[in-house]
Amino acid sequence: MRCIVSGMLVWERPEPPNRPVPAPLNRERIVRAAIQLADADGLEAVSLRKVATVLGVGPMRLYNYIAGKEELLDLMVDAVHAEIRPVGDDWREVLRSLAETTRQAAHEHEWLADLLGGRPQLGPHALARGEAVVAALGGVEVDDVMPVVTAVDAYVIGAVRREIAERRAERATGMDEKRWQASLGPYLERTFATGRFPALATVVRDAAHLDADHTFRIGLDFLLDGIEARISR
Amino acid sequence: MRCIVSGMLVWERPEPPNRPVPAPLNRERIVRAAIQLADADGLEAVSLRKVATVLGVGPMRLYNYIAGKEELLDLMVDAVHAEIRPVGDDWREVLRSLAETTRQAAHEHEWLADLLGGRPQLGPHALARGEAVVAALGGVEVDDVMPVVTAVDAYVIGAVRREIAERRAERATGMDEKRWQASLGPYLERTFATGRFPALATVVRDAAHLDADHTFRIGLDFLLDGIEARISR
């Protein structure tokens, strides 16, 4: 039913507002916008409303492409998985590459640390990553493949989360490592001064401190060594 | 300045409403209530308002005890750390116990998987856990302690996250493993039928499937084996 009030002549009737050409939309565009927001201001800056605003679109329009926010997050993670393509000649190189590239992706998209491992990854890019890994692990016994990949994934997820969490905490107290020690140091100093954690205090104070890179690689070496021992058995 | 309107006699003036005795409050009570909510309905069921309601208190009252929601979450995690006290005779038993008890805690409090590794753990119970671990690792070279514990922690965090995520996904499709295969199975079947993931398809279809317990333990064994090789070097 046309709704032009017939009693109103054209001259009085205002033109319909200059409708902006509806922005062409698709999942990729939506996900890119969301990732941009997350890269800039963290995951909590990603809201359907903000994403829609960036795209010049009403919030509800997004629901034609995604079922809800959770799906958007899943799509974001899957999109990043497209960047993760481990390479290497033997299984050890492949697994190391898998770990390092994942970590690197998390450095470029810190919000990944919040999402990794949080939901099963079954998107096309995640599966493609899995395919690449498994294919490159041709020499490994079939029954060993899943446990090995799963273990490396688990280590990487946890290590990256810890690392990013620490980095954020540092940043929150003022960017420098100087100030970090100036704010957390005193807290730990005071706490250790109570004498309730003698062994811990000794280790923290006396042991060599490793930077994030070394810490990640040492743990990874532990794991790969252990895998090697069982794989070639 | 007393606000009793002097023109109004007692007989007309209503009694002040029977103020409920202000509920005695402290952090422990708040944290317990929050954990109860999270155990029952997941982390997203924890809101300051609901916690306050459970305690029979106005929401803003909580801010006398915590600075914001993040702090509440930190306190929840720290409270659970009180349950984690690894035991064992040699370093390997201690680390295995650390991993298993952490995993068990995450089974009792699934929301822990969402929080683990998300922020540095510096609360008293987390430190006490650290102290217990380090103390039990007396035989290990001082410079090796941190890398080793950090690696095990990283693995556990990631493995537990993955495991809980999968469990939730199963539950979301209907409780049974039967229905899980009936819903995810077809999706993977269809996807593999495209032929885009041949190696992955082979492994998923042909390799032996491990349950969650075995998967966790195998990965942990990999890691501990690797640690053993480097520690006694």
Place this chain on the structure above:
DNA sequence: TACTGACCGATACACTGTATCGGTCGATGC
């Protein structure tokens, strides 16, 4: 007895994800 400072919680604000639904437009059938 008067006062003062702590503190409680009602109210308010800006924001979230999402259900609903009237209105508009393009495509389709006659």
Place this chain on the structure above:
DNA sequence: GCATCGACCGATACAGTGTATCGGTCAGTA
């Protein structure tokens, strides 16, 4: 060419969130 239909867009609405503000009430103190 016209009428009709169905898809879809987005304004509006709703329930819920974390938290800032602030007036009113009370207990303790001078």
